[in-house]
Amino acid sequence: MNYEAVIGLEIHAQLLTETKIFCGCSTRFGSEPNTQTCPVCIGMPGVLPVLNKRVVEFAIKAGLAMNCKISPYSRFARKNYFYPDLPKGYQISQYELPICEHGYIDINVNGYTRRVGITRIHMEEDAGKNIHEKDCSLVDLNRTGVPLLEIVTEPDIRTPQEAALFMKKLRAILRYIGVCDGNMEQGSLRCDANVSIRPEGSSEMGTKTEIKNINSFRFVEKALEYEIKRQIKILRDGGEIVQETRLWNSETGRTESMRSKEEAHDYRYFPEPDLVPLEISHEMLEQIRATLPELPDEKIKRFVTDYRLPDYDAQILSEERDIAEWFEEAVRLGAKPKEVSNWILTEIMRYLNETGQEISEIKLKPLHLFELLNLIEKGTISRNIAKNILPEMLNTGNSAEKIVQEKGLTQISDTSELESLVDEILNRNPKEVQRYREGETKLLGFFVGQVMKATKGKANPKIVNEILRRKLS
Numbered sequence: 376m377n378y379e380a381v382i383g384l385e386i387h388a389q390l391l392t393e394t395k396i397f398c399g400c401s402t403r404f405g406s407e408p409n410t411q412t413c414p415v416c417i418g419m420p421g422v423l424p425v426l427n428k429r430v431v432e433f434a435i436k437a438g439l440a441m442n443c444k445i446s447p448y449s450r451f452a453r454k455n456y457f458y459p460d461l462p463k464g465y466q467i468s469q470y471e472l473p474i475c476e477h478g479y480i481d482i483n484v485n486g487y488t489r490r491v492g493i494t495r496i497h498m499e500e501d502a503g504k505n506i507h508e509k510d511c512s513l514v515d516l517n518r519t520g521v522p523l524l525e526i527v528t529e530p531d532i533r534t535p536q537e538a539a540l541f542m543k544k545l546r547a548i549l550r551y552i553g554v555c556d557g558n559m560e561q562g563s564l565r566c567d568a569n570v571s572i573r574p575e576g577s578s579e580m581g582t583k584t585e586i587k588n589i590n591s592f593r594f595v596e597k598a599l600e601y602e603i604k605r606q607i608k609i610l611r612d613g614g615e616i617v618q619e620t621r622l623w624n625s626e627t628g629r630t631e632s633m634r635s636k637e638e639a640h641d642y643r644y645f646p647e648p649d650l651v652p653l654e655i656s657h658e659m660l661e662q663i664r665a666t667l668p669e670l671p672d673e674k675i676k677r678f679v680t681d682y683r684l685p686d687y688d689a690q691i692l693s694e695e696r697d698i699a700e701w702f703e704e705a706v707r708l709g710a711k712p713k714e715v716s717n718w719i720l721t722e723i724m725r726y727l728n729e730t731g732q733e734i735s736e737i738k739l740k741p742l743h744l745f746e747l748l749n750l751i752e753k754g755t756i757s758r759n760i761a762k763n764i765l766p767e768m769l770n771t772g773n774s775a776e777k778i779v780q781e782k783g784l785t786q787i788s789d790t791s792e793l794e795s796l797v798d799e800i801l802n803r804n805p806k807e808v809q810r811y812r813e814g815e816t817k818l819l820g821f822f823v824g825q826v827m828k829a830t831k832g833k834a835n836p837k838i839v840n841e842i843l844r845r846k847l848s
């Protein structure tokens with residue numbers, strides 16, 4: 376029997392606000408423990424929360440970008456549980472009336488579009504952090520009260536690959552609208568997954584497990600692959616899946632049991648009495664809608680139509696807003712779109728990966744690439760030379776022209792100079808000339824190579840080819 380997986384994701388995105396959700400404490404990352412706290416976020420008796428307006432704006436922005444219905448009336452709720460990193464004994468969240476519902480995100484899976492439903496998006500506060508040392512445990516409350524969005528999908532995802540693509544798309548959208556930096560390693564984007572399996576073609580739901588602690592895109596795929604295999608093996612062996620929460624262990628590459636259903640919390644949710652219900656006016660909604668930038672899907676479509684880029688190029692360029700803008704800047708200067716795309720997708724992205732930099736941080740600016748492409752177009756340098764000098768351009772920010780002049784890399788396009796060089800090479804290789812003339816025409820590459828070697832790659836390949844063909848025929 377073949378099985379298919381049914382996957383739903385629960386994502387926590389930390390919002391890029393200056394201050395916390397219910398007090399004025401800073402949200403800055405990496406400060407000394409317990410330096411960004413006040414009576415409100417450490418839960419002293421008698422204090423009252425004041426809602427940060429920015430958080431509401433960001434939640435609405437995210438909801439609109441994910442095609443959600445924005446509730447004109449929503450409410451905060453108390454989620455009660457005790458843990459040392461939660462001094463007030465409850466987390467303020469939203470429960471039965473979240474701010475956004477019924478949205479979706481489209482993902483492109485191997486060339487076809489899959490729609491993943493968004494069940495809800497709600498606002499909540501983060502808890503603090505427990506730090507376990509050898510002989511004691513410490514609590515840092517800097518993160519207590521940092522605003523989060525919890526984004527819950529429908530169980531529409533069928534494969535680990537789809538889950539990873541969904542996370543990438545979600546991250547791209549959050550970064551486009553500027554509400555979250557999307558850094559999974561630093562924990563500003565966290566993902567839990569619900570997984571069950573069922574016989575292919577069945578519409579029933581199997582028993583699901585929840586996987587926590589997935590903190591990179593690679594692990595989204597790996598953790599799900601492992602968990603699906605584990606569940607299939609249990610069923611094939613005649614066993615039963617136990618409903619439980621499992622923890623992804625990236626070191627062993629396995630999911631491990633954390634707690635069973637019996638140990639699950641009963642949070643005793645109730646409406647938060649210290650905050651009034653939230654009403655969103657039509658004006659506020661429209662004001663926020665007007666601030667939405669062009670989103671990845673629209674950008675991909677525009678790049679394909681306006682610049683005649685292949686779908687693949689448009690997809691990759693649009694994954695990061697900065698890269699898309701860098702691309703468009705070079706095109707605006709007059710460079711050919713497909714040329715610019717080729718250079719970004721290969722050499723420039725490789726450099727970004729190697730150095731861990733963002734495209735906005737590198738020394739190579741769109742103008743530099745435009746100038747480099749111009750030198751190729753004019754025949755001043757060959758494509759190969761251009762490739763060779765790009766690393767220096769990336770490292771120093773020097774213009775192509777400067778490097779070409781300093782190193783004497785100007786392409787040799789002087790026909791008479793190349794003619795005599797070709798004569799010399801043909802004279803030196805009589806056997807190859809004879810073989811070529813007897814029909815072994817692929818030897819042309821050999822002759823071109825010899826000319827390139829003699830000129831250290833500076834000969835204009837187009838002219839060399841013409842001369843060789845003429846002289847050999």
Ligand SMILES: [Zn+2]
Nearest residue numbers: 398400413416
């Ligand atoms: Zn505070």
